[in-house]
Amino acid sequence: MIDTVVQSPAARPEGSRPGAVQRRPEAPPIIDIQDVVKTFGDFVAVDHVSLTIREGELFALLGGSGCGKTTLLRMLAGFERPTAGRILIGGQDMTTVAPYDRPVNMMFQSYALFPHMTVEANVAFGLRQDGLPRPRIRDRVREMLDLVQLTPFAKRKPHHLSGGQRQRVALARSLAKHPKVLLLDEPLAALDKKLREETQLELVCIQERVGTTFVVVTHDQEEAMTMADRVAIMDSGRIVQVDTPHALYEYPNTRFVAEFFGTVNLFQGVLVEDEPDHVLIDAEGLVNPVYVGHGISAREEATVWIALRPEKIAISKQAPKTPHNETPHNWDSGIIEDIVYLGGISTFHVRLDGGALARVTMQNLERMAAPDITWDDRVFLSWRHDNIVVVTS
Secondary structure (H helix, E strand, O other), rough: OOOEOOOOOHHHOOOOOOOOOOOOOOOOOOEEEEEEEEEEEOEEEEEEEEEEEOOOOOEEEEEEOOHHHHHHHHHHHHOOOOEEEEEEEEEEOOOOOOOOOOEEEEEOOOOOOOOOOHHHHHHHHHHHHHOOHHHHHHHHHHHHHOOOOHHHHHHOHHHHHHHHHHHHHHHHHOOOOOOOOOEEEEOOOOHHHHHHHHHHHHHHHHHHOOOEEEEEEEOOOOHHHHHHHHHEEEEEEEEEEEHHHHHHOOOOOOOOHHHOOOEEEEEEEEEEEEEEEEEEEOOOOOOOOOOEEOOOOOOOOOEEEEEEEEHHEEEEEOOOOOOOOOOOEEEEEEEEEEEEEEEOOEHHHHHHHHOOOEEEEEEEEOOOOOOOOOOOEEEEEEOOOOHOOEOOO
């Protein structure tokens, strides 16, 4: 059972958490994955996955290597057949339909461009295979090249293009046949960091213009947060949570999601006081008890975990003031062990007096990053109770 500091996620509709950011209103479903299982011998790659993806949505499947996300994508494309369960696209059962008969197209990680063809010939390839008239092919290719801003490069071969340009050629070719769903397998993995960040926003803009449903497989949490309307996090063949990027970051439902989606401080503790309007938790490695301003669905003395994002912790060389005759809550002290400078932010690694290691991030608003705090300084950390997430698994 899981609770957050505001309300249990189970008590609210998906994506409706306070402050959750949704790029577009909800639309009817176009993909319905029903209890799908995929095994390879004794190995279970996809384990009873059920998932609905909405029309016009940019949806991300996120997870580490071997979690089953690419296998699920390949089943959507028709390259793999489910061992059990059904896959519906546009209300039609596609479980046994061949890839070329599905209203989907796939953009591969390697782009799979034909090196001997020009850019326009690559984009036109699928249309020619379908036997479309030449004038329609010409118009459609021109439309796609305009969309991805590659019209001046129409006569070039792929080896004369940059990585980002080849990626856009592959995207144009994938969209040329008007698929209902476009599947993208690690589409930006081959690009350098700066180009990847630029292309993420380009992909979002293109997707919004054409209105096609995009399903993106990625292992990059930042990519998923930047691009997707919703994200499904996968682990060991199962989907562990589906929600908007904002809700996944602020309201993770397990330790795994909290750690995988962003950076987090996790402290194991014991529930020592459970009241309807608050709980107190004694956490390992923290000297002071942790106060959370609501009750949670767990018995007293239960083991729980406190999840606290580094940017939500205040750091100072001055001790926080505690009201008279009150037990101190939600602060601790320790020694700076390390400082990581990342340009826009600095991350402080603080060894707390109780033994735990806490990470705290601070924005570098001036050219000198927190000049009054340095290595081996004694510092005090504090946090608001409504920035704490409590998970029980």
